[in-house]
Amino acid sequence: MSGDAAREARADAAAPSPYLAHHFPSMAAQLETSKLGLWLFLGSEVLFFSGLFTAYGVFRANHWALFHYAHHFLDWRMGALNTVVLVSSNLTAAWSVRSAQLGDRRGLLRNLALTLVLASVFLVVKYFEYSHKLHNGVGWGAACHPSAEILASLPDAARALPVPRDLGVFFSVYYVMTGLHGIHVLVGMGLYLWLLTRASRGHFGAGYYVPVDAVALYWHLVDLIWIFLFPLLYLIG
């Protein structure tokens, strides 16, 4: 007997939901508890990133001229494009929760797939940014030796200046912050892939949508962090 048939048979017998864990009294209790747990975890995530934001603030204060110079290496158009992509993916993520709550299976599949696609677009853009920099010697820390080519492409004001010492410190901060964020995007993609498989098997509906809700909350945090990263790294001169 396949899993689906077994599940339907159990539902027919009006048994409690197969997704109710044994230690919860009701689906509502399970949903509330899971969301509380996730919020706590997200709070932990915020503090995880806060170390990096603090490092950013300290280094920006100590090396303000270097940070001003270095931000010319980042292309704000790429950052803006990714901001639009990620914010759109948050719309589809929130929409997927709505679809699940309404029991709209097609809408759920569409929104989950769209979220996954937009997340991939974000990483592809990021890949082009990273590879362009690394190709031109703009690595992190001690490995930052910008090529003549990329120096020539800087705006006039920056081109006139000598390359500052410890330029790599800015790019260490840049790579670590965007890299850790990128890892979170990758994890999110894995989660959306998992949701898609489960949704295609009809696991979610009005009675049970905890995972869709939880992953969407996580995805909103990933978006929120980017919304801080974009201006701090790309826009502030």
Place this chain on the structure above:
Amino acid sequence: MTPAEAALAAPAVAGESYLTHRRGVRSWLFTLDHKRIGIMYLALISACLLLGGVFALVVRLHLWSPGGALVSNDSYNKMFTLHGAVMIFLFVIPGIPSALGNFVLPLQVGAKDVAFPRVNLLSFWLFCAGAVLFVATLVAGGLDTGWTLYPPYSLESSRGLGILLALSGVFLAGFSSILTGVNFIATIHRMRAPGMGWFDLPLFLWALYATGIIQIFATPVLGITVALGFLERLFHLGIFMPEYGGDPVLFQHFFWFYSHPAVYIMILPAMGIVSEVVSVFSRKPIFGYRFIAMSSIAIAVIGFFVWGHHMFVSGQSRWSNLVFSFLTLLVAIPSAIKTFNWLATMYKGAIVLKTPMLYVLSFFAIFGVGGLTGLFLGALATDIPLHDTYFVVAHFHFVMVGAVMIAFLAGLHYWWPKLTGRMYDERTGIASAILVFLGFNLTFIPQFLVGVAGMPRRYATYAARFQGMNRLSTVGAFVLTLGLGFALYGLLASLRRSGARAPANPWGAATLEWSAASPPITENFAVPPLGRRPYDYNGLRKVSDEAGWVGVEEGAR
């Protein structure tokens, strides 16, 4: 389907002990039962205590003579580093919450399990992986940076694989701690028995709640710090290493932003155990319940804003020093509130001097000294000369060993009947409590004295005039070890076939875990319990030593 097959397919028999309802190694390693996970944690952290203890004995033996009596100076540096790192990250921080907390918390709220059993198992496995990485540093040539891992020294290119393994180990153990905290807070919020209000929570749970706040919000900062340290060592980021433009003092800020609150991850659950035991063994409701509960939260919150007192001589601004010093002294207020409430609980109580209570009395004496010497170190003027002397070493051992480990032993003896269904031997337990108390004080009081006299910490050698005190300290360490050996023997001996069986409620306690069987059934309670006042001893009656205590209504039946 034959009846035999049907019996196998059926769920575990209701009413069977969690220890025996399934057998085999796999049924333990992949269990989702909070009780089994708690027992596995207990075994693992006890092994870590043993490992850290061996390092400590090597350190103490080496300091038998001023020039070093046992190992080379390099080996000494590795020994004290690994002693500190193993004890802190693998024993004192996870000890009480992960082992005893995991076991007791769902029982005390009257739930079947923690909110997220799978996450709980994941947390255990992350901890195992972290512990393995720490042990691997030994194989990889050890680590001689001190447990604080301060750069630039710790992240220099010449440091081998050891530092990378240790940083990864801290990272994994940290995430294990975060997940435990999430589980505890969600469970306390959402899984309480019907009728159990916030102020019906046993004080151990208020302590674990406060601990959870710190675990969730301080540990990730350590996580990102060790991740940055890892990358810095491999790729020279220039975040912490000055030669690449980094800031080593930033590491200290990050490190202590976690590692000072971590002190409260250690002490708060210990205080929770003390609150339970002192009330039960004084046969008197806890005095000042709400004050004790709220002082746990106060310690957790204030604890986030005191980290700078570790950096009074690191060159931070004098205004920072002033503010950090002031905030540090504030922690004394909730700590004193707890202490006075415990003492008031004992006042005119009918005190029963069993092993857990003896350990708790040791806790009062030692925590009093440990806490008050903390004031000397929190106050700027006295910290500067005492900084990095043995006075500091003695102070934090008074808190981490004298208070936390002794409370852990109190809790272990207190809940041992519930964990195992067996009664430990009372005389062995009492002997262990006395030996541990004497050995502890003999080890660490001399360290206060040499510290004030100016002996610096972390050196493999010392001035000849400190020899007498150091020898006392070494002798004390062996007395302490003997006491711990007695405790271990007394507990393990009770597991023999002939060991005395424990009744459900051997102590006459009123918290919910004592209404479950000893050991509890897999689902914890045969009938889901209702909340009740945790320290209301009216209605409890002792039947006999073997049958323990029963409630009035049960006795009437």
